[in-house]
Amino acid sequence: MRWSKTLIPTLKEDPADAEVVSHKLLVRAGFIRQVSRGIYDYFPLALKVIRKIEAIVREEMNRAGAQELLMPIASPAELWQESGRWEVYGKELLRFKDRHERDFCLGPTHEEIITDLVRRAVRSYRELPFNLYQIQTKFRDEVRPRFGLMRGREFIMKDAYSFHADLDDCRREYENMFQTYKRIFSRLGLKFRPVEADTGAIGGSLSHEFQVLAESGEDSIVSCNQCEYAANVQKAEVKAPRPAARDIAEASPKPEKVATPGKKSVAEVAEFLGLPAGKFIKTLVYKTDGGELVATLVRGDHEINELKLQTALGCREVALAEEAAVAAATGLVPGYLGPIDLPLRMVADFSVQGMRGAVTGANEANTHYVEVDQERDFTPSAFADLRIATAGDPCPRCEPGVLEAYRGIEVGQIFYLGTKYSEALRATYLDAEGRERPIEMGCYGIGISRLVAAAIEQNYDANGIIWPMAIAPFQVLLLPINYKDKAIQKVCDELYQALQERGVEIILDDRDERPGVKFKDADLVGIPLRVTVGAKGLEKGCIELRWRRDGKSEEVPIDKAADTLAALVREVMGA
Numbered sequence: 001m002r003w004s005k006t007l008i009p010t011l012k013e014d015p016a017d018a019e020v021v022s023h024k025l026l027v028r029a030g031f032i033r034q035v036s037r038g039i040y041d042y043f044p045l046a047l048k049v050i051r052k053i054e055a056i057v058r059e060e061m062n063r064a065g066a067q068e069l070l071m072p073i074a075s076p077a078e079l080w081q082e083s084g085r086w087e088v089y090g091k092e093l094l095r096f097k098d099r100h101e102r103d104f105c106l107g108p109t110h111e112e113i114i115t116d117l118v119r120r121a122v123r124s125y126r127e128l129p130f131n132l133y134q135i136q137t138k139f140r141d142e143v144r145p146r147f148g149l150m151r152g153r154e155f156i157m158k159d160a161y162s163f164h165a166d167l168d169d170c171r172r173e174y175e176n177m178f179q180t181y182k183r184i185f186s187r188l189g190l191k192f193r194p195v196e197a198d199t200g201a202i203g204g205s206l207s208h209e210f211q212v213l214a215e216s217g218e219d220s221i222v223s224c225n226q227c228e229y230a231a232n233v234q235k236a237e238v239k240a241p242r243p244a245a246r247d248i249a250e251a252s253p254k255p256e257k258v259a260t261p262g263k264k265s266v267a268e269v270a271e272f273l274g275l276p277a278g279k280f281i282k283t284l285v286y287k288t289d290g291g292e293l294v295a296t297l298v299r300g301d302h303e304i305n306e307l308k309l310q311t312a313l314g315c316r317e318v319a320l321a322e323e324a325a326v327a328a329a330t331g332l333v334p335g336y337l338g339p340i341d342l343p344l345r346m347v348a349d350f351s352v353q354g355m356r357g358a359v360t361g362a363n364e365a366n367t368h369y370v371e372v373d374q375e376r377d378f379t380p381s382a383f384a385d386l387r388i389a390t391a392g393d394p395c396p397r398c399e400p401g402v403l404e405a406y407r408g409i410e411v412g413q414i415f416y417l418g419t420k421y422s423e424a425l426r427a428t429y430l431d432a433e434g435r436e437r438p439i440e441m442g443c444y445g446i447g448i449s450r451l452v453a454a455a456i457e458q459n460y461d462a463n464g465i466i467w468p469m470a471i472a473p474f475q476v477l478l479l480p481i482n483y484k485d486k487a488i489q490k491v492c493d494e495l496y497q498a499l500q501e502r503g504v505e506i507i508l509d510d511r512d513e514r515p516g517v518k519f520k521d522a523d524l525v526g527i528p529l530r531v532t533v534g535a536k537g538l539e540k541g542c543i544e545l546r547w548r549r550d551g552k553s554e555e556v557p558i559d560k561a562a563d564t565l566a567a568l569v570r571e572v573m574g575a
Contacts, residue, residue: 001474003509007044009033010521020216022453023148025465029524031452038145038153045525046452048473050156053451054135056187056470057158064180066131066160071113073137077103079112083424094141106139111421111443114161118439119427125165128429128439131173133160135448149453150409151218156448163439165429170416170440174206177414177444181210185411188451189468191458193406195221196231197413198307206416211408214457219408222389226401234307236389236403237396240350252356253371255340261366264335266300269359269368277301280359281352281372283337285326285344289317293329297339297348297380299355302387312347312384336361338369339378348380349387409454410447417441459549465526466549469572474507476565477527479518481534483510491543491558492533498562504569523548528572529565 008030017034018024026032031046042050058068077095080086086093086105094106107113114132122128135158145153160177164170178194185192190212197209209232211221223230231237263269266280280300285293286309294313298304309318323334330343338361339346358372372378395401419438422428428436459466469475476499480492492508499506507527509518522530532544543561545568546553556564 001507003507004511006507008521008525009043010524018148020147020150020453020457021460022150022216022456025456025460025524026148026453029465029526032149038142038151040149040152040154042449045473049452049455049467049471050448052471053188053448054158057135057184057446057448060180060184060187061133061158061160064131064176066133066162068134069132070134070136071107071110071117073107073139074104075107075110075113077105079116079425080105083112083115083421085112092140092142094139108138108140109445110134110136110159111161111417112425115421115425115427115441118163119422119425122163122427122429122439125429125431129162129164129169129173131160131162131177131442133158133444147216147218147453149449150216150457152449155450158446158448160444162442162444163427164442165431165437165440167418167440170418170442174414174416174442177442178208181412181414181444181446184446185210185212187470188455189459189470190411190451190455192411193221193223193230193408195223195408196229196235198232198235208414209408209410210412211406212411212451212454212458213406214409214454215407216457217407217409219410221406221408222391222393222403223406224395224398224401225404227395227398229395229397229401231389233388233390233405234305238350238385238387238389239394239396240383240385241353252373252376255369255372255377257362257364257367258370259366260336260368263366263368270300273359273368273370275359279357281339281355281374283339283342283361285321285334285337286313286318287321287325288313288315290315293321293326293344294318295337295339295342295344295346296386297346297352298387299349299351300359302349302351302390304349304386305388308384308386309347312382312386330363332363333365336363336365336367338362338372339380340369340372342378346378346380347382347384347386348374350383350385351387352380353383409450409457411451411454412444412446414445415443417443460526463520464524467526467528469528469569472505472526472528474527475505475569476507476529476531477522477525478506478508478531478533479522480509481515481532484512485535487538488533488535491538495531495533495543495558495561499565502562502566504566529568531561531565 010030011028014024015027032040138157139154142153162173192212194208194210197207220233222236260269263272266277270277277300282298282300284296306318326334355374360369360372362369391405393403422438427439431437456465480488496508528548530546537543541558542555545556
């Protein structure tokens with residue numbers, strides 16, 4: 001490919017609306033342009049990267065025994081109504097009507113479509129198991145699309161679904177996909193970590209996310225420094241502490257009210273009293289989907305994990321109660337609530353158990369209690385793991401381990417769905433005894449277009465992108481200092497042809513531009529290997545080879561350049 005014949009509209013300045021590095025560089029380097037919020041054009045270089053990612057994904061999915069198919073992007077509403085997700089999924093589901101006033105949606109995921117397909121095709125256990133996948137455009141009407149390709153409304157995804165006669169077989173395929181995903185992300189040249197995850201809107205009882213480690217990541221993850229335990233903080237367990245041995249009759253100061261005028265938050269009261277946040281007990285009132293108001297207690301330096309709270313309360317949804325509703329139900333002043341004599345059911349995080357000398361709200365305006373003793377002064381209905389895990393927490397799986405915190409970009413997720421969709425849509429099979437049974441299902445997704453952004457978040461410097469060789473739009477950039485010079489042109493054209501014959505993906509920068517412009521664009525676009533051909537090198541019979549990643553360079557004789565470059569590419573690619 002010649003640069004002069006390729007659409008690569010590079011820019012000198014960062015786009016004004018770009019917040020993260022990948023978004024800035026993808027626009028500046030001529031890979032993408034926004035059409036509408038969260039919707040992008042993919043220019044030729046971007047599409048080359050996407051196709052390479054897709055090829056690796058296909059190779060590994062096929063190797064794992066999965067079969068590729070293609071499903072429609074438009075889904076009829078009746079399938080989503082059967083599954084119960086037409087209303088539950090929320091506003092991210094882009095709904096529309098056809099000319100006959102029938103309801104449809106643009107598929108954000110394809111559990112309903114694939115389950116319908118299978119229920120019409122499978123009758124017997126003899127036809128199971130199998131794994132079907134597709135690579136297709138999806139649409140989720142994100143309330144706030146941001147970060148370029150990391151969170152768009154329209155995106156490219158690989159989604160796969162497996163179907164089984166029993167749980168054990170489904171679990172085996174889950175493990176098969178787990179290992180397949182590890183191979184995929186390793187081949188893409190990414191630093192990643194599989195972590196336990198919440199199942200979210202997809203549903204099911206078991207899930208792992210694959211997180212690309214990057215400071216710009218939206219997700220917080222924790223992992224043990226001693227064992228293999230890792231989890232999204234929304235899923236991470238917190239080990240229940242062992243309460244310190246104490247004499248319940250041991251004397252301790254009684255609770256005392258102190259004036260805290262205008263101070264409501266833990267931070268405000270802590271500063272006012274000169275105490276650390278860890279001495280406080282926060283009282284937050286949540287409303288369940290059943291309408292009950294529940295007081296939730298957590299240490300002042302911790303945060304409630306609402307997913308854990310839902311589990312502890314046995315409900316599907318919780319939300320912070322409005323202050324007016326709390327005041328009406330309790331007759332107390334929101335902002336100064338505390339657990340002593342609070343007329344609501346209380347659940348408390350393990351961190352609250354046994355606290356002494358604590359600070360709480362006093363259920364009076366501008367007033368707090370000090371010297372609160374949990375065992376003496378109030379008794380929650382239950383203690384549970386209710387908080388978000390943090391760095392420094394003990395590992396919930398091994399004794400010596402301590403959790404460390406990271407930021408991550410979720411690029412893949414696998415789910416054990418069980419019979420959630422097969423029961424709802426009556427996707428059944430006849431077992432060996434002729435009994436009708438629901439099919440066991442698994443689900444496995446990879447964000448193809450998100451991977452483009454995630455790769456850049458791990459691979460860039462002040463000058464631009466640094467593509468891993470496996471997914472770079474080209475492997476080698478041939479850069480003549482002055483392509484109009486006949487001697488330089490002859491060497492470049494011959495080397496260009498020789499590398500193409502050796503299967504090297506090469507782009508020749510044949511533009512009539514100043515060398516400085518070419519060098520800046522080369523670094524910006526991020527091709528792994530740059531070959532510079534100039535008059536001084538020709539005098540010595542050499543060309544310059546420079547690696548984009550570390551800037552290391554060497555001179556290579558012209559007559560050996562093609563073989564040397566081809567060998568280097570093969571070595572990096574592991575061929």
